[in-house]
Amino acid sequence: MSVEGWEPVVGLEVHCELKTATKLFCGCRNAFGDEPNTNICPVCLGLPGSLPVLNMKAVEMAMSIGNALHCEVRPSLFHRKNYFYPDMPKDYQISQYDEPINVNGWLELPDGQRVGIVRAHIEEDTGKTSHMGGGGRIHDADRALVDYNRAGVPLVEIVSAPDIRSAAQARRYVEELRAILMALEASDGRMEEGSLRVDANVSVREARTDGLGTRCEIKNVNSLRSLARAIEYETERQVGLLEAGEPVLQQTRHWDEQAQKTVALRSKEEAFDYRYFPEPDLVPVAPDPRWQREVATSLPPMPAERRAKLTALLGAGETTAAQADQVATVVALGLDKLVVEAASSGVDAPLALARTANEAAADAGRALEVDPAAYGALLLMEQEGKLTPTQAKAVLADLFESGGQPQDIARRKGFEALGAENVAATVADVVSAHPEEWQRYCGGEDKLVGFFTGLVMQATDKKASGKEVAAELRRLRG
């Protein structure tokens, strides 16, 4: 199905669980994966007579998020959002309504495009429901089990303007937002654990027109890939309807990962009446100028700034598209400090960047734990020719696995790069042993480099550097 002539208009709502030690309104532990219903108390269980008390750290993190997204941080109120659901201990959620803490900001994507941020407010999370008895399918369940460990965990809900124009851009938005939240240490960014959740509002319109079509809210998207797929699918679906002369109905739709499509939920014709009113058990929040300043001035470097720093390390010339990608990857994974450290100990920036974007990124979790000085030392060894690239990669793997010092690891593995005379000697041996191939190479068959290199590698137990062999062959050829 073609979507030529149409463009999707997408706004994203991202719910971010804050990495506080305790819940939003009580001192229960904020932790993922504990035994069900072991982190509960009268407050987060909503027992009769319980009352909420606001977590200062959550407010501070919300202010940081507001600052990082260039929002206006304002005095705010909490409101009750009233609805019934078993995972809601009070059958109302304490949230923020028309006086939220952060408004009117923006997020800058790596390519410079800006997406507006309408608001970023604080609210409490719900418990977790497991539907049982239907072989895993919700529709066939005969009962549900509820765990309230997550009930009351602090959330910041970040609502973007409908400025996003493609599935790919949506993905980049979430990646950048996640990187910002992780840089602030407000979130651990684990979509698969549910600490970062994304809902997409999608509508379509004819290309190069203004105005907004009817939108659908897409829920149950659990990964970046699903997000992109869901937006693409929904765009096609809506275009298909409109081109057939049918209207798009305003609906909430579920992304079905198995079927790879969005499905309308069993419906509610009426829009939900949440009967918002100001939360009487909480007083207004109005951070004083001093606190606001403290928070604003202690923001850690943001991803954009960190990307700029890496790019600057690459030097004054044009960075290639590949290098730009490497920079983005490295910062998104939080590995830029490795590159910076390596560069400051004398490693060429392009090499440090490439190794980090490739080998380190492949094992990002462990790369975050590695000692930056050891990492830098290893790259230096490679750069100085003490290790071949292949050897360097092997040492890196060990370094990630069990730490230590690269020199020791190299020695243990019996790596020493061959000295230049040894390379020349071995090449000379191999060349004189294969005169026919040598003739052809001298005649211009450059691909025979591979043939000779292979033999040199065999002869030297892979201790030669491919580049050095190629350079020696060219030198001999003249």
Next chain:
Amino acid sequence: MSENTPARPERLTREDAAYVARLARVDLTEEELDLYAGQLAAVLDHAAQVAAIATSGVEPTAHTLPLRNVLRDDVVRPSLDREEVLAQAPRAEDGRFMVPRILGEAP
């Protein structure tokens, strides 16, 4: 929101009462619905007197206290004993609260 006093709303009907009972998840019999609709309409007639009061330019009072920024430290406190809590649950299974199948979606 208009700065003027809002127009006095119309009288509560039986349909309104039924809608509200659904929203509040309280099942009512037909007799109860009739009885309550009548009683509520009478109360609302009285309460709706507020509509006639001039409140142009008056801020609503959500809190009578002068308090702001009541906050607590992000410090872990003891949780309840799960067994004590589940002992009060109407139905529990596997350390969790059990309910019959949930038909609707969470908003």
Next chain:
Amino acid sequence: MSASEIAERVRRGETSAVDVLEEHLRAIEECDGALQAFLTVLGDTARAEAREIDRRVGAGEDPGPLAGVPVAVKDNLCTRGLPTTCASRILEGWLPPYDATVVERLRGAGAVVVGKTNLDEFAMGSSTENSAFGPTHNPHDPRRVPGGSSGGSAASVAAGLVPIALGSDTGGSIRQPSALCGVVGLKPTYGTVSRYGLVAFASSLDQVGPIARTVADAATLFDVIGGHDPRDSTSLERLNPLALARLEEGVDGMRVGVVVELLDGADASVVKRVHEAAEALAAAGANVEECSVPELGYALPAYYLLAPAEASSNLARYDGVRYGLRVDAPSAEAMNGATRAAGFGPEVKRRIMLGTYALSAGYYDAYYGQAQKVRTLIIRAFARAYEHVDVLIGATTPTTAFELGSKVDDPLAMYLSDVCTVPTNLAGHPAITVPFGADDLGLPIGVQLLAPALGETPMFQAAAVIEGAAPAAALPQICASTIGANQTSTRGER
């Protein structure tokens, strides 16, 4: 015997807490059958608490200003491991896993919690007839209501079953029953007493307060339960100095306003008593004048939008999922609807519906939103009045105790008995009712004093003067013998 006297004697070792307790438990056993003030009598736990008090006194410790004093606690206050029903079927059998802050403070002062008292279901009502477990009777005439919602607490104090009790007041629920039963009842300034553990009815209006036979006991109990609680975000720092300390300073030079709107529509006998009380204040040196606060007439309609609105939200949690009653059904949604239908009484259902309606889309501005603005007008009106006076005086409730069953079929008529009390809750101010004589049938009349926020000190001072000038109180019909015994008891003296 007053609470102060009991505590004094227990601390001095002149009487044992156990003896005091047994005496009161006997009175409860004798009289509560007719009165029905108690939902749960905590004999065993109370005895253990009393023994502990005696042990501490014996060891030379001071258990506190309420040492050995038996206290009744309204059954919408959480008591750990002990029934807390809010007089509702939906919480029948529920045992809270925690104590309300005020209960902790009671015990911390040496009091002995002797039982949980009856109330209108979830504190919604003015007669205690809305209890799911039957009404309480007025000790002065068992055919009449004790008032509500703290009817059980007021009746138990009036009948001498306990010297003091805790109630809660959202629109008059301490003051009105205290007046109808002839005892002292205080609604403190909003925020001075922790709501942690008070099962919420209307969060911005609810306060816990003392009910006692003397103003001094009410002040003592207020001092004990009041003060900042970090578990309640709407909690204020403790009143300083404490109320009891300045109680006897008199009213010389105090400016007192007799509010015509708090007398409008009241029975003639009630109006007469209010004027007598005002004269007593004048005789004691106060400057008494009439004043008018017309905006008080807005209070009742605003209250009957705001309170049910907050209640409709506060009571949503009773859904059969985590505790309390569950009526089984094939789906969670159906289970909710059936549980709440079976678990809530008619008044609670009415208020939930009223409140839901007042908040619903399309009506919020006209009802709830407008009522919040009217609330501002009432606060401003009080502020203007308090520029000229220190305390206000008026009726607590327009009539004396009415007959059981006489208003249950007419909710609006029932709501009108709150007309003198609700303005205080909307403003967050304190108010106290002091018994002052009776009507021609011998039914008690209460006179109400009002003060601005944190104005408990002058208010208590005026209350003490009025108490001193009050006509001798008639003994109640129920438990008259016990009251007499309690008042003149020399048992336990060593």
